[in-house]
Amino acid sequence: MPKVELIAITPNYIQLIQRAMGECYQRPVGEKTVKKAIQAGHLSVLEHCSATFEIQCSISVLLQLTRHRHFSFTVQSSRGCELTHFHKTGIEFLDSLLIEHMADYKYAVEDGCKNKEDAAYLLPKAAEYKLLITGNFRAWYEYLPKRMCKRAQKEHRQMAEQIQKLLAKSAPEIFDRDFMNCDRCTEKSCSFS
CATH class of the missing domain: 4.10.910 (30s ribosomal protein s13; domain 2)
Known part of the structure; x- marks a missing residue:
């Protein structure tokens, strides 16, 4: 199972989001308005806040992570470090x-x-690397449903679930929700066949 630790998060995130939204309307807005706007898909205000995690995962998951273009990565060096761990598949x-x-x-x-x-x-794709990953709240908000999906690789899904729990604990107004989009999914099945 991948290891995930929340390293940093914008401390005054809700006030910052309220201020950003208030700029749009040139008046103060409350937390309730922020929640409604996010539910309606107005996510640009989330881009003012960020969260950084330290993660240990397989190369396979690292390759998948880099497809999410709005994250910033600092990855353990294969030149300077000897890699000794790998993700056990259970097979x-x-x-x-x-x-x-x-x-x-x-x-x-x-x-x-x-x-x-x-x-x-x-090194096999199961070799484990450590990395720091930073993303704004919108990037995390859009990442979670994709990687918590039943179609996601098990290791990546487990990692996304850990990230969501940590974000929900630290920023519940934004991340304490069900990110599964099964009822709105446009895929014909939960497999690639």
Whole structure:
């Protein structure tokens, strides 16, 4: 399971969102108005606030994360760090192969390559990296339904669920809601077939 820790969040987020919305109407607005506007899809006011997480996840999930273009990433270096962990799939056959691949990488780092960066070519997509990821509230708001979806890869879905819980605890007015869009989904089924 991926590891997720909330590192930073805009401390006065609700006042900042209220002020941004108030600029639109040139009058003060309350929390209730903010909630209604967000429910109606007026999300630009969320862009003034942000949250940063430290995450440990597989390369596979990291590749998927980078498709969300409005996030900022700082990722552990394969040049400066030896990577020793991998995401266990729970599928015995795959996990035994992953152990072998990680052993090949370790052998290359210790005996065969001049540097870790070249040895990293041997890493499987299950190899785990640490990263910091920052996004404005709108980016998180739009990311969550996509990655909490039943169609999302299990590891990524687990990570998105952890992120949502942490955001809901820290910014409940915005993130304490059901992000599942099953009733509005335009996909024909919950599989790619």
